[in-house]
Amino acid sequence: MSMKEIINRHIAAKTRAKFPIELRKFALSIHFYSRKAYEYLRSEWRCLPSESTIKSWYRVVDGTPGFTDEAFSALKLMVETKATLKKGRTTKKHGREVVCNLVLDEISIKESVQFLNNEPQGFVNMGAGLCADADNQELANHMLTFMVVGLNGAWKLPIGYFAIRTLTGKERANILKTCLEMLHETGVKLCSLTFDGQSSTITMVKELGANFNYGTSKFQPWFEHPITKEPVYVL
Numbered sequence: 001m002s003m004k005e006i007i008n009r010h011i012a013a014k015t016r017a018k019f020p021i022e023l024r025k026f027a028l029s030i031h032f033y034s035r036k037a038y039e040y041l042r043s044e045w046r047c048l049p050s051e052s053t054i055k056s057w058y059r060v061v062d063g064t065p066g067f068t069d070e071a072f073s074a075l076k077l078m079v080e081t082k083a084t085l086k087k088g089r090t091t092k093k094h095g096r097e098v099v100c101n102l103v104l105d106e107i108s109i110k111e112s113v114q115f116l117n118n119e120p121q122g123f124v125n126m127g128a129g130l131c132a133d134a135d136n137q138e139l140a141n142h143m144l145t146f147m148v149v150g151l152n153g154a155w156k157l158p159i160g161y162f163a164i165r166t167l168t169g170k171e172r173a174n175i176l177k178t179c180l181e182m183l184h185e186t187g188v189k190l191c192s193l194t195f196d197g198q199s200s201t202i203t204m205v206k207e208l209g210a211n212f213n214y215g216t217s218k219f220q221p222w223f224e225h226p227i228t229k230e231p232v233y234v235l
Helices: 001-010 021-033 033-044 051-056 071-086 169-186 199-207
Strands: 066-068 098-108 114-116 117-122 142-150 155-162 189-194 222-224 231-234
Touching: 021 033, 021 051, 021 169, 051 142, 051 169, 066 071, 071 155, 071 169, 142 169, 155 169, 169 189, 169 199
Parallel strands: 098 189, 189 231
Antiparallel strands: 066 155, 098 142, 114 117, 142 155, 222 231
16 A cells, blocks of 8 residues: 555544554654655644654664663653742752753664574664664664763763664754653753764764854854754754
């Protein structure tokens, strides 16, 4: 069945119908590789899921690649606890907002296939169902990991990981933007981003607006947060 036929069938079933798996994978793939392309397609095909729905699909609860739902729930609870204490006029220490830094790192792994509960593991997996059949899938050789670190508290929390092989700077920017939006929904305040200096990650933040031409008027070691528009400083 063609994608056009799948979309027409979904439209005929009304928008409240459950998204078929083919349409879900199609929407996730387009959104991951190009958010602008997805926005255009959705303006033409209103049956495609909203971005908030797609972000909910990125969340996982079983430890598989993706953004870990339990971690975001813990962050939200932390923020709510701080807000409750502040409203109750407790000490200033407990009334502070939750301020954090996001750490992004790429860890090299051995290329191999292993089986867990009769399911093959070790292939490229971007979470949210973005992995092909094993026969057509590339082996992953890196893990792209995300962790938040408290700047006004002694804590750190891994929030997600993705099994990758090659990702362009633009594709990294897409997933980073999604991460920033999901963190914002928890209520934490993100001030900075830390990563190593490989070219793809430099391109990633340039895609979001940073500029590292030191000594020129365009020098800007930060980019705007996609929602708050406040600066997120690059370290």
